[in-house]
Amino acid sequence: MRIVHFLDPDGQETYGIPDNVGGALRLTGELFQELVPTTNTVKISKLLAPLVPCNIFGIGLNYSDHAIETGANPPEHPIIFMKPTSSLNASGAPIYIPKCCNHGLEVDYEAELAVVVGKTVRDVSEQQALDCVFGYTIANDISARRWQKHGGGGQWVRGKSFDGFCPLGPVLVTADELPDPQNLGLRSRLNNVLMQNGNTRDMLFSVSRLISLLSQDTTLLPGTVILTGTPAGVGFGRTPPVFLQPGDSIIVEIDGIGSLENNIM
Numbered sequence: 001m002r003i004v005h006f007l008d009p010d011g012q013e014t015y016g017i018p019d020n021v022g023g024a025l026r027l028t029g030e031l032f033q034e035l036v037p038t039t040n041t042v043k044i045s046k047l048l049a050p051l052v053p054c055n056i057f058g059i060g061l062n063y064s065d066h067a068i069e070t071g072a073n074p075p076e077h078p079i080i081f082m083k084p085t086s087s088l089n090a091s092g093a094p095i096y097i098p099k100c101c102n103h104g105l106e107v108d109y110e111a112e113l114a115v116v117v118g119k120t121v122r123d124v125s126e127q128q129a130l131d132c133v134f135g136y137t138i139a140n141d142i143s144a145r146r147w148q149k150h151g152g153g154g155q156w157v158r159g160k161s162f163d164g165f166c167p168l169g170p171v172l173v174t175a176d177e178l179p180d181p182q183n184l185g186l187r188s189r190l191n192n193v194l195m196q197n198g199n200t201r202d203m204l205f206s207v208s209r210l211i212s213l214l215s216q217d218t219t220l221l222p223g224t225v226i227l228t229g230t231p232a233g234v235g236f237g238r239t240p241p242v243f244l245q246p247g248d249s250i251i252v253e254i255d256g257i258g259s260l261e262n263n264i265m
Helices: 064-069 145-149 207-214
Strands: 002-007 013-018 023-030 034-043 046-048 055-060 079-083 088-090 111-117 133-140 166-174 185-190 193-199 224-227 249-254 258-263
Touching: 002 023, 013 034, 046 166, 111 185, 111 207, 111 249, 133 249, 133 258, 166 258, 207 224
Parallel strands: 055 224, 088 166
Antiparallel strands: 002 013, 002 046, 002 166, 013 023, 023 034, 055 079, 111 133, 111 224, 133 166, 185 193, 185 249, 249 258
């Protein structure tokens, strides 16, 4: 099932199955319990992020080519950080360059597969990890590089935490439609120019491995989102660097899910 989260013409927040002509078949029920299709098709007045996460985990340097372009060695263990839920953004919504990023261009894009956990899970094995996945969506892990590298005391969280720095969407695709998350092409396009072109098979740590590791003595709740890392081609890894500027359009595409698009303000 392909699920969108949106406002209808009455301003009511709802879930639905998109019809590709600006409407959706309304769903009733709860996202992680049971969603039941109705017979009511309504207009999508405003697209929202496909869910409101309870927690957002990020994984750094999970593609060896991206690690190399940053000058780092591929990690032996996952690099884990978190983004606050206040960074949540939707497809079609603007991304604002923070005022505190006024020391030169530094805001960057990162195309990523986002995993949505649908069950309460703790200490899950790698072999059973995919059983707790509700579905997948697209993420753009927007990052302010100066804050990430120099303004956060050595921690990455600050540079990845500004408002609007976690666009998700446009749809949430349930796990049954994407049984193999390790064979999905993903790309980013800046002003229609291809910047990243990778495949999830090149992850250093697979989706199942990440879930298993994150759940060690740690409860993952329904609505937990895991951003699984980005392939090579980010802006600061280029010569010269290419950073996001007001007026830009950034699109992230993942096979089987769709396209997440945001304009920079």
